[in-house]
Amino acid sequence: MTQTTEKTGFIGVGLMGHGMARNIVEKGYPLTVIAHRNRAPVDDLVTRGATEAKSMQEMASSCSVIFLCLTGSPEVAAAVAALKPNLKQGSVIVDCSTSDPTVTERLAAELADIGVDFADAPLSRTPKEAWEGTLDCMVGATEAVFARIEPVISTWAGKIVHIGGVGDGHRMKLLNNFISLGYAAIYSEALAMSQKVGIPIAEFDKVIRGGRMDCGFYQTFMGYALEGNRESHKFTINNAYKDIRYVESMANAATVATPMTSAIKNAFAHAVNTGGNGPEDYLPHLADYVAKANGIN
16 A cells, blocks of 8 residues: 555546546545546445545645546646636646647646646556556656656556656657557458458458557457457547547647548548447447448448
């Protein structure tokens, strides 16, 4: 058990946040959580030793380090605005969401004015690794803030990289998701072509699995395409579409030509606009929408 005087808070105990928060409290950190739409994770965390805050004001006034794991920058900005009046000088907000780096920098500047630090610490991997405490994490923060938050992050992350200053964690996360969402788009199109030319998915997989084109992302993606496991990679198509739009925005600001980014974005836009916008439409299900566009059931 960790011995600490740091009082942690967690906002956003959803697919990823539930496991992360569970590791924080079970590894010795005092933890305060707050409910949103789904009470089940909060109730579970309370049984493990967490305290439930009844309001954002209570969360702000009772915690020294508060983690956010939310859908995107609009939700992060709203949470910070709700917390801000009651935050204690010297506290830290850590945004683990996939967010727009320009918003990250703006929030950091606003909080600095009241003596509160801000860090971006987005994640890679899946809810399975969140539960196991083996996520990857890329952190944007000053050296002093990183040294302070790293022990808490290490309760739920197996690989932690201090990328640079505030905003750099989110920039790296967008680069990471550009690659992973590109994989998803390529796999989906390859599976559609495989079906069209008469190569069964099982035979396709025999060639790729264990070869140079194999990777962890391929394996979770194929958990659905090959085995029918709808929860093999629980990251929604809606969130993927949001992330690739953030990638495109970052590239536009840096004056980078983005033919690949635009192609990936269009694959997800098509899926979202043809039914893939529900809370249980996950990344591997993109293959279904690409297949339908090609006349395949």
